[in-house]
Amino acid sequence: MRIAIIGAGIAGLAAAQTLRDGGINATVFDKGRGPGGRMVSKRTEHGSIDLGAQYFTARDPRFQAAVSDWARAGVVAPWTVTPVVLPERQPARPETRLVAVPRMSALARHLAEGLDLQCGVQISEVTREMTGWVLRERHGETVGEFDAVLLTAPAPQAQSLLAEPSPRLAAEAAAAVMQPCWAVGLVLERPLEVDFDAGFPSSGPLGWLARAGSRPERPHTPEIWALHATAAWSEANIDWSPEAVAGFLEQAFADLLRRPPAVVERIAHRWRFSRARHPLRAGAGFIEHEDILCAGDWVTDGRVEGAWQSGCAAARRLLSLSGAGAPAGE
Ligand SMILES: Cc1cc2nc3c(=O)[nH]c(=O)nc-3n(C[C@H](O)[C@H](O)[C@H](O)COP(=O)(O)OP(=O)(O)OC[C@H]3O[C@@H](n4cnc5c(N)ncnc54)[C@H](O)[C@@H]3O)c2cc1C
CATH class of the missing domain: 3.90.660.10 (Polyamine Oxidase; Chain A, domain 2)
Structure with a gap:
């Protein structure tokens, strides 16, 4: 099963790791220069400063x-x-x-080890085509075709990506102000x-x-x-x-x-x-429509722990859809 994960924050990385443990190598895209999302540190000439979580x-x-x-x-x-x-x-x-x-960014770097992570790629379009979901970056170039997409961007960014492929999920994202x-x-x-x-x-x-x-x-x-x-x-x-x-x-x-x-x-x-x-506090830890899933802190409880749980839960769902079952140790 070809899986794209949009976002290499804690949720996206937890999902990619869980999928890998279950035998699926997902491709993770992030628009940032490195992984971590809101759990990052800013480098200055005086050292790093944790300005997010x-x-x-x-x-x-x-x-x-x-x-x-x-x-x-x-x-x-x-x-x-x-x-x-x-x-x-x-x-x-x-x-x-x-x-x-x-x-703070050290955790994301650790989680990203060995994953197929493509940074500096901002996904601007997710379109259903005959053979799967096609992802395009902001210059319109196709970055790949996938059977399922896991979106872990913050709610407003997820909302704009979802408007076309899933107005229903877009409306749920809009609720998590x-x-x-x-x-x-x-x-x-x-x-x-x-x-x-x-x-x-x-x-x-x-x-x-x-x-x-x-x-x-x-x-x-x-x-x-x-x-x-x-x-x-x-x-x-x-x-x-x-x-x-x-x-x-x-x-x-x-x-x-x-x-x-x-x-x-x-x-x-x-x-x-x-x-x-207003985090959604989704009971399953993720929300889904057809082969598009959303995970991240806004889907659960607005915290790092919730983001991790959400990413893991979405990955387990994807593993069950692929027929691979839960990863060892679950
Ligand atoms: C100032 C601040 C203080 C906080 N304090 C705490 C705290 O004390 N305790 C706590 O538990 N949590 C805290 N948090 C919240 C915590 O940082 C988040 O809950 C957690 O990091 C969210 O992880 P995530 O993976 O869901 O999302 P994110 O970390 O936001 O990851 C989403 C990723 O998606 C990428 N992305 C978005 N759109 C696209 C696109 N179109 N294409 C490609 N990539 C895209 C982004 O670049 C980002 O890397 C704080 C957050 C902030 C900002």
Whole structure:
């Protein structure tokens, strides 16, 4: 069975791995320069900064088992941090917070090993033809013909690809409204003297801040902080320039700390689709119509764990459609 997976985030990679374990080598396409999707790190001259997913949790036993494998392979480690709610400084809910090491993108790189992954390919059309599903990239070139397609792009991007081949799935994707997030990395001249490494501001434009060097296997110097604006602030100011956002959020950070940080470099990244406001919580973990399936965090619960579960569930469905059955160990 010829299977195309659109998207090499955690969902697409989990699906491709599960298919491979079941004997099917899927082709994975991603428009980005490398795999990882929203679990990426930005390279700067001062090192990498995690500007997307900050950590993840593992609640389901299957995902916990996968995390144990990744920990043994040295690509995931617990981040021993107690974020505080600011400005009160109350500790946030205790739970095991996991990160990829030495940067968030390391997990995707590990999962992608040995897969047929084609990066820098943006799929812009999925069309049913006599002999199967034909995928075309944004210049109109055909990239392949497949018996089934697994779409793992964020909901709005999935929605536009689905409009022609499956208006029904497109309507489901439209229901999983996704919210934006402006993220900023601040490289400091000297360490900040504050008694916390991560925090959830309870008001104002910031929703999250974290000291990068407090995570395992990250350098402590220079000191880098990652800031995330709230969804409401990001939505209201989505068209600001990165420079304006970096300056504004730096000031909000200074106001919160009651001291100006000495910043030597600022990087802002706009996530138009960061997390699903209304994830579908699909019982099966995926949605499908004919031979097109959708998976990803928006289909389940809007988290890294949900994305992984969704990709695995969709792959198991594809294996059963192909007659290959579940992979060994399932
Ligand atoms: C700022 C931020 C903070 C977050 N914090 C947390 C957190 O603390 N905990 C947590 O669990 N989760 C968090 N998340 C969410 C987490 O990152 C996602 O749940 C998870 O990474 C989603 O994985 P995915 O594979 O479903 O989608 P993605 O990672 O988005 O992967 C989809 C891939 O599809 C590709 N793609 C899209 N369209 C096309 C196309 N037309 N052709 C080819 N490729 C395409 C994209 O390039 C992307 O690589 C956060 C996300 C953001 C942005």
